[in-house]
Amino acid sequence: MFEDLKPHLIELRKRLGISVGSLIVMFFVMFYFHEPILNWIVEPLNIALQEVGKKSVHAADGMVTTNQVGGAFFVALKVSFFAAIIGALPIILAQIWMFVAPGLYANEKKMLIPFIVGGSGMFFVGVAFAYYIVTPFGFDFLITFGSFKFTPLINIEDYVGFFTKIMFGFGLAFELPIFAYFLALLGLVDDRQMKDFFKYAIVLIFIVAAFLTPPDVLTQLLMAIPLIILYGVSIIIVRFVNPADDEEEEAEEDEEERLEKA
Numbered sequence: 001m002f003e004d005l006k007p008h009l010i011e012l013r014k015r016l017g018i019s020v021g022s023l024i025v026m027f028f029v030m031f032y033f034h035e036p037i038l039n040w041i042v043e044p045l046n047i048a049l050q051e052v053g054k055k056s057v058h059a060a061d062g063m064v065t066t067n068q069v070g071g072a073f074f075v076a077l078k079v080s081f082f083a084a085i086i087g088a089l090p091i092i093l094a095q096i097w098m099f100v101a102p103g104l105y106a107n108e109k110k111m112l113i114p115f116i117v118g119g120s121g122m123f124f125v126g127v128a129f130a131y132y133i134v135t136p137f138g139f140d141f142l143i144t145f146g147s148f149k150f151t152p153l154i155n156i157e158d159y160v161g162f163f164t165k166i167m168f169g170f171g172l173a174f175e176l177p178i179f180a181y182f183l184a185l186l187g188l189v190d191d192r193q194m195k196d197f198f199k200y201a202i203v204l205i206f207i208v209a210a211f212l213t214p215p216d217v218l219t220q221l222l223m224a225i226p227l228i229i230l231y232g233v234s235i236i237i238v239r240f241v242n243p244a245d246d247e248e249e250e251a252e253e254d255e256e257e258r259l260e261k262a
Helices: 002-032 034-055 071-103 112-144 156-173 176-185 191-196 198-212 217-241 246-261
Strands: 063-065 153-155
Touching (some): 002 034, 002 071, 034 071, 034 156, 063 156, 071 112, 071 156, 112 156, 112 217, 156 217, 176 217, 191 198, 191 217, 198 217
Parallel strands (some): 063 153
């Protein structure tokens, strides 16, 4: 049995090696540009802190601080790693596809470019949605709330960790149609299964949104609603790629109706 798995393990090690190597290279590249990247990351926070002074006549503007020796250096490492993952994403997706490609048909193997472009594009769309729509609302509410009594002193280490969690969360969430297409292509899911799972998916979506977003209803909804829409889009995609057998579906519907009447 091990001999049968050995070629797959060798291939997996090769793909992981290339992925990790690309990530390391991108890390050093992004570390060189960590200052403009950090400025981009902190910009929504600075805007929210400026709002504190505008909304409260007697409260000072908030401040971004660090309470660790070498805190700025570790923040630069975190920022560089975050940017490196995004930069290396097309290569990582390509390695994932190449690993599973031997098990695909010839026409399916041609989907490499669409998979890389679609997967990377949807991740970037998710990050952009989080940055330009979710964080302005979320940070404005969380930071300005109670600022008439307290001056917000935001720890940069905590903020960067919080920010990257939101960005990755939305980036991965927007990959849902790509994952659904991939699973349908492998024959692991069809549109009927996704329709049947929809009510459970809504519950899971709100749980994930509550975990990945700040503790307020507004930002949770801003993540949950697009995810529900993306789930609906995924059902349409799966229906084109791997539709359920109509006769089997009709038989199950008839069985459900019979049970309801009974």
